Amino acid sequence: MASDLFEVESPDLALATGASLLRGFALAEAIGLLTDVTEVAARAPFRHLITPGGFRMSVAMTNCGAVGWVSDRSGYRYDRADPDTGRRWPPMPASFQRIATASVAAAGFSAYAPDVCLINRYAPGARLSLHQDRNELDDEAPIVSVSLGLPATFLFGGLKRSDRSSRVPLEHGDVVVWGGPARMRFHGVLPIAEGRHPEVGEQRINLTFRTAL
Numbered sequence: 001m002a003s004d005l006f007e008v009e010s011p012d013l014a015l016a017t018g019a020s021l022l023r024g025f026a027l028a029e030a031i032g033l034l035t036d037v038t039e040v041a042a043r044a045p046f047r048h049l050i051t052p053g054g055f056r057m058s059v060a061m062t063n064c065g066a067v068g069w070v071s072d073r074s075g076y077r078y079d080r081a082d083p084d085t086g087r088r089w090p091p092m093p094a095s096f097q098r099i100a101t102a103s104v105a106a107a108g109f110s111a112y113a114p115d116v117c118l119i120n121r122y123a124p125g126a127r128l129s130l131h132q133d134r135n136e137l138d139d140e141a142p143i144v145s146v147s148l149g150l151p152a153t154f155l156f157g158g159l160k161r162s163d164r165s166s167r168v169p170l171e172h173g174d175v176v177v178w179g180g181p182a183r184m185r186f187h188g189v190l191p192i193a194e195g196r197h198p199e200v201g202e203q204r205i206n207l208t209f210r211t212a213l
């Protein structure tokens, strides 16, 4: 079938100018990435952050790298220390650096050295409401997003909150690279459906790499 042929020859999808979906790009590295997620989380455990409005996020988060993204009643920010332990965030594992660098190259961006990886863990029912990533200094540097485990529906909107969003299915091993003119688009994740992934279990793990500083 013509559509199958197209999938094999050109699996990547341009979501918008500056945003690409690299289907299955992290599949071969998934086991190593998951092992490293477990190691990071042993030192900086997943936690449900409180939003500035006082709500507990349904997604559990942790970080590795020079800084980490955190939220509490005083706002969203990057912090060099993990507020739960007072220690520095764990360093970014080599497997994380490799997938981030390879992904931006595959998406056509120039060399990339992320200084943070935010790790999101979704249990069934967890969701991320529509937002912009706007705590980073550079508003064009790409973000690399790696999906592992249960599938998700990614909401991909425009530059205004009220712009219509499209729904992009993301599966285990998919990578989204997002920069330049697409970097400030609103986006979110619909509630994760019940299920069990053979390697990851009843959860979705998402890695987002950024240059924050």
Ligand code: MD6
Residues within 6 Å of the ligand: 120, 128, 133, 143, 144, 145, 154, 176, 178, 187, 188, 189, 206, 208
């Ligand atoms: C997630 N991702 O997929 C949440 N942000 O779990 C994000 O919020 C995100 O995937 C910026 C660029 C890509 C993303």
Ligand code: FE
Residues within 6 Å of the ligand: 131, 132, 133, 187
């Ligand atoms: Fe985001």
